[in-house]
Amino acid sequence: MSTEVLLVEDSPGDVRLTQEAFRDASSSIHVSVACDGVEAMSFLRREGAYANAPRPDFILLDLNLPKMDGREVLALIKADASLRTIPTVVLTTSAAEADITKSYQLQVNCYLSKPAQWDEFAGLVRNIVDFWLTKVKLPQQGVCE
């Protein structure tokens, strides 16, 4: 059974690096990509072209995104009784204390800073897989719908 991850990220380079790092870390992870906040919400709400989108087990969310930014996406996820149980981890280059505090106030599950170096970035994705997708008990899909 594969684990569904939704990656919300607008940088094609970071999307590719994250996909490769997930692929190297585990073959049982399926990564879907939304390139902006509006697309992420359509995916999660199964609107339009996303009518058959899977419910993600885990969301990796960048903060600075076109159309609707990550702070707003996070607020919408955590205000939605059905979506709020999906662990949502912010992965961003922003190290601004205001973003960190705001994200935890919005009940992000965890805030991670995106390393600039590729090997560190791959290492962090491996840590995410080892901790969040291996050790952590995620809510089962069926029950939360």
Added chain:
Amino acid sequence: MKIVQGKNVLTDVLLVEDSPGDVRLTQEAFRDANGSVNLHVATDGADAMAFLRRQGTHFDAPRPDLILLDLNLPKMDGREVLAHIKEDFILKTIPTVILTTSDAESDIIKSYQLQANCYLNKPVELDEFENLVRSINDFWLTKATLPQQRTNLAN
């Protein structure tokens, strides 16, 4: 975190756990994993809330950087403690990790609904338990970016 001589040297972790054996194992595992963790223990839910609200004998308690919370506790259970933490504007930003023997789906869902930051099952085997505490330390206290205390209204 405490600032001593310009360095972040101490991370305060609040462990809410009623089993003396599990408290001791967790203390030992943290000591082995990270010398700069200052582990505080509350043995029931009411004591945990008094610590977080600095009431009574806890008037000078530090604000924890991370909370490890068991679900089945005397006086006030962990679900109620979690609900209180996440309803409190000042306390809600503290990452709160559920660490419990319960693997009931209803507890998992309920905890995420109440906005637990993550849910972990307490392994029965000693070495697995130590490994899990090391993973918590490595992920939450090394990789994760935690909110700084000073920007918080509590400090």
